[in-house]
Structure formats: structure tokens, C-alpha cells
Amino acid sequence: MVMKNVKKQFRKIPYLFLCMLLSCVTVYAQNKVTVKGVVLDSKGETIIGANITLKGNNSIGTITDMDGNFVIFVPDNNSVLLVSYIGMKTKEVRVAGNKLLKVALEDDSEQLDEVVVVGYGQQKKASVVGAITQTSGKVLERAGGVADIGSALTGNLPGVVTTSSTGMPGEEDPKIVIRGVSSWNSSDPLILVDGIERPMNSVDISSVQSISVLKDASATAVYGVKGANGVILITTKRGNEGKAQIEVGASMTAKVVSKLPRSLNSADALYVRNQAIENELGLSPESWGKITPADIMDKYRNPSSLEEAERYPDVDWQKELFKDYAMAYNTNVNISGGTKFVKYFAAIDFQHEGDLFREWDNNRGYQAGYGYNRINVRSNLDFQLTKTTTLKANIAGSHGLKKSPFNVSDDSFGASQLWQAAYSAPSDCFLPQYSDGSWGYYPQDSQGAPNSVVNLALSGIEKKTTTRINTDFTLEQDLGFFLKGLKASATISWDNVFVEAGRGIDDLYHDTQLKWINPDTGEVQYKQSTDSNNNFDFQEGIKWTTSGGSMADWATQRNLFYQAQLNWAGKFGDHSVSAMGVFNRTERAMGSEFTNYREDWAFRTTYNYADRYFVEYNGAYNGSEKFSPDNRFAFFNSGALGWMISEEKFFTPVKKYIDMLKLRYSYGEIGDDNVSTRWLYVTQWSYAEATANGNNGVGMMGPNEENSPYVWFREKSVGNPDVHWEKAIKQNLGIDYSLFGGLIAGSLEFFHEKRSDILVSGGSRSVPSYFGATAPTANLGKVRTKGYELEMRLNKMFNNGLRLWGNFNMTHAENKVLQYDDAQLLPGYQKTAGYAIGQDHSYISNGYANTWDEVIGMTSHNTNDNQKLPGQYVIVDFNGDGVIDTNDNAPYGYTGTPQNTYNATLGFEYKGFSAFVQFYGVNNVSRYVAFNSLNGNLDTVFDEGTYWTKDNTGADAPMPRWNSTPSYYEGSRFHYDGSYIRLKNAEIAYTFTDGWIKKLGLSNLKLYLNGNNLWVWSRMPDDRESNFAGTGLASQGAYPTLRRFNLGVKFNL
Secondary structure, three states, X not given: OHHHHHHHHHHHHHHHHHHHHHXXXXXXXXXXXXXXXXXXXXXXXXXXXXXXXXXXXXXXEEEOOOOOEEEEEEOOOOOEEEEEOOOEOOEEEEOOOOOEEEEXXXXXXXXXXXXXXXXXXXXXXXXOOOOEEEEEHHHHOOOOOOOOHHHHHOOOOOOEEEEOOOOOOOOOOOEEEEOOOOOOOOOOOEEEEOOXXXXXXXXXXXXXXXXXXXXXXXXXXXXXHHHOOOEEEEEEOOOOOEEEEEEXXXXXXXXXXXXXXXXXXXXXXXXXXXXXXXXXXXXOHHHHHHOOOHHHHHHHHOOOOHHHHHHOOOOOHHHHHEOOOEEEEEEEEEEEEEOOOEEEEEXXXXXXXXXXXOOOOOOOOOOOOOEEEEEEEEXXXXXXXXXXXXXXXXXXXXXXXXXXXXXXXXXXXXXXXXOHHHHHOOOXXXXXXXXXXXXXXOOOOOOOOOOHHHHHHOOOEEEEEEEEEEEEEEEEEEOOOOOOOEEEEEEEEEEEEEEEEEEEEEOOOOOOOEEEEOOOOOOEEEOOOEOOOOOOEXXXXXXXXXXXXXXXXXXXXXXXXXEEEEEEEEEEOOEEEEEEEEEEEEEEEXXXXXXXXXXXXXXXXXXXXXXXXXXEEEEEEEEEOOOOOOOOEEEEEEEEEEEEHHHOHHHHHHOOOEEEEEEEEEEEEEEEOOOOOOOOOOOEEEEEOOOOOOOOOOOEEOXXXXXXXXXXXXXXXXXXXXXXXXXXXXEEEEEEEEEOOOOEEEEEEEEEEEEEEEEEOHHHOOOOHHHOOEOOOEEEEEEEEEEEEEEEEEEEEOOOOOEEEEEEXXXXXXXXXXEOOOOOOOOHHHOOOOOOOOOOEEEOEEEEOOOHHHHHOOOEEOOOHHXXXXXXXXXXXXXXXXXXXXXXXXXXXXXXXXXXXXXXXXXXXXXOEEEEEEEEEEEOOEEEOOOOOOHHHOOOOEOOOOEOEOOEOOOOEXXXXXXXXXXXXXXXXXXXXXXXXXXXXEEEEEEEOOOHHHHOOOOEEXXXXXXXXXXXXXXXXXXXXXXXXXXXXXXXXXXXXXXXXXXXXXXXX
């Protein structure tokens, strides 16, 4: 009853919120003041499209018309307007009773607000010639209730592709690739936080100032081998000189299960089973005994008593396992400010993620399940030690506590048994818990039909803590007294990660009473009849113990990074030149392993003539311990050209329509050593000796495989002294544009990458099985990647203060393996070469065999050929050899990474109101999701539409089988088109800036209601975008993905 009241109150929140928003319109309308004016440039000419906004509230604004005039409505005569235009200095104008303003803007050659974060520095956006895209922390904060940066990035940056697979608390980070996959070893981008390699989840969203993504060789070359797959630069906020600014945010999020596979109820599933048995009686006459009479099926639908309900169960496992919703909470506080001597930014963020699993009373005194709490803290300090010397000290840390079942890893089969029932358990086998307190089970197949409720309820509790401490110090010295424009900096950082695991309640291997009621006879069968220790009657008891936990040495990380950098920039008339050189070294280790070393020397030079012509050249000299001394170091370089066409004199006639048009091209070579194995050039040996129990596995000899008394050595893996760097040659052609005074802006990119000498690991080599050891890793692969990106941004302000904006982007990226170590006798269509990395394969179905004549005419199957029946798929004899076998497994569909991604974000701002919606979609992607009905003689029947019968030969799926065992039965129907369109984010908000807000001492207050993953259209049976979470098998499921409804508040002091 309490929960029902809570739900009712929670449903009222959106309506109360809307009432507050509507009431604000009336209050605002009573106090507005009309201000008119004209905006001129330094020559006295009117400016078309200049922006006029109210200081402190960007949602109130307008733009000048064709004559440079504007009209704006402001709260009172004390209001201050901000007038700005591209290439000119922003000017503050106080209304002060003036109803007709004349504003003259001055040229701003530096354009300080047009700065882009690039590798080891910043550049003016106009001078950037590499493929770089950037977004702000405020954009990320719009993602409704999302706590991780990776998920918030989805759709906001062209070329960045994210795929999610789980909604498990603390484990929701998606996989990220930039411009597709170009190597089978790894396509993970390099992630840098304030210039240092750190995981993305080490930063909370509220501390992010900006995120830049570097995509082509020119942009990433200075990072050498680490940037071969692209670079994501996360810049955190810093303080500015002035009084303290305090920003507070809080939100609460309701999480619900997004989408899970649908299955039929018990009666309907038994009806389909009857049809399947009737269809195969000719092959399996004994199956007739499993026909369920209609009156028994009615008992599943409408049991007349508790006894019948327990004997003939109809369980909705998704409802039994998962709550209607779970809650998440976030609170953050940021403080920034400074003096001439020190500037500061400090932040604290707390995140709580609740569990979707229902809580069941296990009579053992604890509640098992999942959960996650994390606290992040950060302090960024800038000390102005002298006029030319600055010391930056960044100290950040996080402490995360994850609750989960005891000693169960997230990707194990044991974990899958905790949610498996929601995906594939039959509804007619047993109840989760019977009226006498016993838990249900199915003795014939307890793994195929698990009781996930009891598996979770008795799984114990493990609390795993991850503590991260990041410190870095940068000393910056202006050497202008020695050479004008010369600057130097030195950075050193220490990062440590400590993981404690095993703390909690250990309830492993403590049996409970399980029972099953045979629906045919009503007989009750208990699993535990006697205690295995004393043969007395089974007594459950409370036998769990507490575990104090221990440090997980294998997960402990120690990272040392140090760097020295020299920069110079000079301007000679219209000629601007800059140069940068950097050296850095990384020492990284986990657990007890030897330290990993990496060393990079890099430089960048740029030339700019009159902001019209741009040239850039980059180089990096990289070293990796994975290669022999002869191949350890290599030099990679890149170059780029840019032409600001809109600055040419011949462009003047059209400049009133096209504000900016820029053409750029880059070409370069980058190396990569991203394979997990170390010391590839060294032959490695293994040894073993006889032990007390004889379990050595190596020292066997004699006719009876007796254990040898000697220590045995063998060559385990063969080294390759010639192994060397992968090489990626990247090209990029880009066009940047801005039209009609900034109304429309965007870019168009074409990219091409040819990666050669890709490392093929020994386990993937084509060698005979009798080779006797792991083959050497070798540079035998080549891959070509190509594609394009489109981006268009809209920004329109009307005289009444309404602002409309939009962001549209699309990415296409495809790859093809040109060379691989394929077996020579393998059919061409089954080789890796010639197809995309991760190309899906399937036995291709070509309709149904609807009659016995068509069955007889089918190509012979190499196994179970006598199990064919009408209603099954006709499998294509792909190689035409007259038999269906493994050689007919052919390329089908696409890979698991989408070739195309689309994003459309639309929003408006009007007098404090703001709202937006974001749609995101992908296509040209495949996903294998095998949910077989009646699999393993279990009565699970999935909702696949209609099933084949002789009267319905155009059905959606073939009739399931019960006892017969045909081969190649599923055809290609489980190789789903992984395309989808989803309403990724939506928000409605109101920002208060005057009246009672000022009386409270606040500068503004924003109330918002937003959501994430609110709607999805897809052909897939669930809402997972990939299978990488859990065991990797879609049929075994994963912690469900989520929809979020989020209510929040932000205010500034």
C-alpha cells in the first residue's frame, strides 16, 4: 500500500512542474521593458545578424535584422545587454532607461572565444586544419540522468560511435570507436584528462569544461602510437580571477527496464508445443505423450485454487525479477574564483545508482542484489608565482563502492544465472517461491530453466571498492625575456588505483530447500531430503560467514607520467609561425607485473598567412617495449593544409550570404602497438614439475602416462624478432562553412585510412594443429577504412526573444580487410580477407519447404538429414557442392559496429523556458540474438510473430521442434538487422533569474525535467546495442538496459 502511494505521488511531479512553468509566464510578462536599438561596426555600417542577449540569462535574446536594428524585452531598466558578432569584441550596454540604443562594435583580431583544445595546447578555431570536433560540458549535462561521460557523448559529436550493452550499476560505460574499426587488435581511442591518460569514468560530468575529439593524422600525430585510433581530450574546469562562484546541482532519476525479449504465457506456449508435436509425429511418435489437453491448459490460465496455481504455474519472470522502477540520485557542488595570485576550482560529486532487481526475503538476514555509490572530488589550482611563472596543481580522487553477489564476476556464467530467467526460462515449470517457503526448481534442467530469483536471493553480498587518486603538477615559464613568444612547461603526475574485493557476506555452497511439482501427477519432489553431513532431515539454517575482504593486487595500478614541453609563437606582419616540441614518458604497472614503458618525442609546427592560408607539420618518435631493440623506435609524421576561401577578395560579393568557407586537407602516417601481449620478439618457455597429487599436466611419460619425477621445460610460444609497428596512413578532406550570419554552420569531412603491418597474434595464425606451440605474432594484416561525416548546426534568434537551434550530424564508416593470415584452402567467402572486420556469417535461408515434395527436393544435409519436415527453412547450398555443411556458412549482413549513425537535436529557448529533443539512430549493423523456442525440451516459446503451419506458409518463423533434431534449422533468422531509432534525450526546463531568486541571494535557478532512452524502434528482441556485456552470448542476456526519467535543479550563488 505504501509503494502504491509513493508511485501516485511520483506521477504527480511532472504535472506540478508544468504548473510552475506556466505560472512563470504571467510573472515575467508583468515586468518586461521594451528596448530598441541598432548595431554598427567600426566603420559605422550596420551589422546584420549581431547577437543581443541579456547578461546572466542567455535564453533572453535576439539578433539584428537586415538594417542592423533589433528589439528585445528585458526585465527592468537596470538590465545589461551583451552585444556580440563574429570577429568583433563583445560589448556590454546598460539599458538605464534608454529605450533606443546605438551600439558600435570594435574588431577583435584574436577572437578569444573561438579556441579549440588540440594536442598539447590550444588553437584558434579559424586556424585549425585537422579533423577536430568539440563539445562543452553543458551539452553533456543535458543527457537525462546519465552519470557517465561516454553515454552522454552519444550523438553529440560526428565520427564518435558508442554502443551500450548493459544497465548494471557502475558498469554502464559504452564501447567507443572513432570513425569505425580499423584493426582487430583494438580500436579503443586514447582518452586524456587534462593531458594525462586516464579513464573516462574518473571524471564527473559537472567538472567537464570541454571535450575535443581528434580524428585525423594531423590532429593525433603528436600523440604518436597512442593516438592511432583517435584521441578524446577531456578538459576540466578551472577558476577565473574574481569573487567566488558557487554552482549547485541535484537530481533524482527513475530507472525502468527498457526492453526485454517477449515470450508467450504458459497456456499459449503449451498450445504451440502441441502444434510442434503434431507436426513431427512422423519422426517422433513417442512425443504424443507430451500433448497437453485443452482442459489442462485452462488450469494454467485460470487456476481454481492455490493448489492448482502451484501445480500449473504461469510465471512472468520479468515481473518477478525486476521492480517497476529503481532510483538514482546525483548531487554536485562546484566552487570557483580567484585572485591575482591563485585561481581555484573545487568540486565534489556524489552518485547513487539503485538496483532494478526485486528484493526477496531469504530468511537469512540480508538482501542481495546490485548497487553503486561513487564520490568524486577535484581541486584545480593555478598559482601565479611570478609575472612569468605559473604553477598548476590538480588533485582529484574518487571512491566507488559496488554491491554485487559474492564472488560472482559480471561476465561469468554464474552471473548470467541471476537474470537468465527473465530472458528464457519457461513460465510453466515452477513458481519462484511456493506458499510453504520452498523455492522452485526444475530438476530436468536447472541451468536451462534457472530460478534466478533464488539464485540472486541467496547469492550473498560482496562490496568492491575502487579508490583512485590522481595528482599532477605543471610548471609553466614564460621565456619571453630570452626570446619573445617562447614558453616552457614541465608536468609530472602520479596516479594510483586501489581495489578491495571480497568484503561482505559469503553464502556460497549453503543449500536451501527446492521443490518441483510434477504437473502430470501432482507429485512433489524436493531436492534436499537429508543433510549431506549427518543424514538427518534437511535443515536450512543460517550458515553464511562474513568476509573481511582483501586488496585485489591484480587490479592495483601505479602510473607515473612526466613531460617537458617547449612552445614558441611569433607574428611578422601577416605571417604567424608557431613551433612545439614535447617529450614524455609513461611508466605503468598493474598488480605484480613488470612496469610497462612508453616513450614519445613529438613536435608540431604551424604557419598562418593573414588568417587565409594555413600549413601544419607534425612528427613523433615513439618507443615501445613490445618490439625488439632493432624495431623499438620509429618516426611517424603528418602534414596539413588549410585555405580560408572566405577571406579572399573575390569572395566579397557573396560574403553577405556565406560568412565563412574553409577548405583543409591532411595526410600522415601513425604507428600502433595496441596488442595485449608483451615481449613479442622473445621466445617464451613454460615448465612444470610433479606435485604431490600429480596434477602437473605437462610431465607425463610412459604407456600409462605416469607423472615424471623431473622438471619439464617446453617452448610455449615462439618469438618473432622482426615484429614491428602497425602503420596507419590517414587522409582527410574537410570543408567548414557558416551561412547567413551564423544561422547555418557545420562541416563536411571525407576520410580514408590504410592500415598495414597489422599484428596477427599467434593464436589467430593459420598454422597446423601439430605445430606444438603458440605461433609467433607477425605483421601480416592490412585494412582499409573510409567514410564521411556531415554536420549542420542551426541557430536562429527572433525579435521577440525566441531562439531556435538544432544540431544534425551523420557518420558513415566502413572497413575492408585487404590481407590476413587465412588458411590457403579455406573457401574465399570464409576468409577474413575481403570482408569487414567482424563480418557476420550465417547459413542463408531461402524460404520454407512447404510440402513434402519441396522437402525431398532440398539439398542433403551432412548431419540429421532424416529429420527434415515441411515448415523448415530451405538452406542455400552456397558452394554448390550438393550438400549442406560448414562450407555453406557464408557472409551475411554486416558487423556489430554500425556503418551509419544519425543524430538530430532540436531545441528552443524563450524567456527563461528551454526545451530540446534528441533522436539518434544507426543502420548497416548486425547482431546475433538466438532465442530458440522449445529449446532443450523447455516450454519457452518466444513471441516471434506467427509460426509456420500448412495453412500459414507465409509465417514469420518456422514451427519449433520438440523431440526431432534437425540441423541448420535456424537459418539466418537470428542474425538480426541491428538498426534502431531512439529518442535518446529530451528536456523541458525553466530558468529563474529575477525577483524572488535575487532575494534569496541566487543569480539564477533552473528547474528541469528530462529523460534518456525514452523510446526505441528496433527489430531486435531486446534493447541492447551489442553483446559485449555478460558472457557475450545474447541468449544468456545481461543486466537490462534502461530508460530514465530525471527531475533536477541547478542554481548559482
